[in-house]
Amino acid sequence: TVHQFICRTDNYGVLVHDSHTGTTLSIDAPDATAIADNLKKRGWQLTHILTTHHHADHVEGNLELKEVFGCRIIGPEAEKDRIPGISQTVKGGDVIQLAKRPLTIYACPGHTLGHVAYHFADDYLLFAADTLFAMGCGRVFEGTPEQMYHSVNQFRDLQAYTSVYCGHEYTVANARFALSVEPNNRALVARAAEVMRLRDQGKMTCPSTIADELKTNPYLRCDSPEIRRILGMEGASDVEVFAELRQRKNTFS
Numbered sequence: 460t461v462h463q464f465i466c467r468t469d470n471y472g473v474l475v476h477d478s479h480t481g482t483t484l485s486i487d488a489p490d491a492t493a494i495a496d497n498l499k500k501r502g503w504q505l506t507h508i509l510t511t512h513h514h515a516d517h518v519e520g521n522l523e524l525k526e527v528f529g530c531r532i533i534g535p536e537a538e539k540d541r542i543p544g545i546s547q548t549v550k551g552g553d554v555i556q557l558a559k560r561p562l563t564i565y566a567c568p569g570h571t572l573g574h575v576a577y578h579f580a581d582d583y584l585l586f587a588a589d590t591l592f593a594m595g596c597g598r599v600f601e602g603t604p605e606q607m608y609h610s611v612n613q614f615r616d617l618q619a620y621t622s623v624y625c626g627h628e629y630t631v632a633n634a635r636f637a638l639s640v641e642p643n644n645r646a647l648v649a650r651a652a653e654v655m656r657l658r659d660q661g662k663m664t665c666p667s668t669i670a671d672e673l674k675t676n677p678y679l680r681c682d683s684p685e686i687r688r689i690l691g692m693e694g695a696s697d698v699e700v701f702a703e704l705r706q707r708k709n710t711f712s
């Protein structure tokens with residue numbers, strides 16, 4: 460069971476519970492109070508925090524939650540010195556057992572150099588945090604656009620119906636930008652209208668699916684003739700198109 464809520468301003472809190480083993484995971488710890496309240500609502504005991512990267516809005520609740528629940532904190536080896544309370548490190552390519560299921564770790568350098576994503580392949584769940592957003596991707600702070608291109612595009616081959624959980628509710632802003640570079644993509648036009656309606660009703664727009672992202676996310680569509688025409692980059696490589704898209708998004712409003 461996955462329980463999702465919004466905390467801070469636009470961070471997603473995500474709790475994952477397995478009733479057979481009693482395992483309860485929090486994907487990152489943006490807000491200890493909000494996470495504890497939501498655990499209580501569900502009657503769940505937190506057993507693990509899966510940290511994706513070191514940014515404050517993803518680790519700020521670590522120590523408080525560890526103190527209250529005695530949970531284990533799993534996070535990327537490359538950022539272990541910046542993740543409070545970390546008890547176990549992982550790196551891209553690792554597969555660990557959690558709740559009697561294989562959990563695959565993906566390296567996602569770009570937003571931060573050590574950013575990882577977590578994939579429960581048996582349950583078709585991807586926790587992509589600030590790497591892959593609905594119709595968007597994270598800002599490239601520490602890595603290169605080329606690294607980010609590979610981090611985002613490595614998910615294209617996951618099962619189409621895999622649920623994609625993101626770190627932030629940025630979907631409307633992402634949809635507006637996506638429309639500006641691919642206005643005639645019908646799937647995108649329809650999805651943009653849908654997410655704007657959801658947000659007007661105060662509802663969450665995530666999780667997404669890999670299938671929807673492949674159809675609507677410009678960062679997974681660097682080969683789209685329309686995007687290339689609008690950017691004036693018909694002869695460029697996919698990585699070059701990606702870099703230009705990400706650059707334009709930084710100043711788009």
Ligand code: ZN
Nearest residue numbers: 512514570589
């Ligand atoms: Zn971040």
Ligand code: FE
Nearest residue numbers: 514516589626
């Ligand atoms: Fe974040």
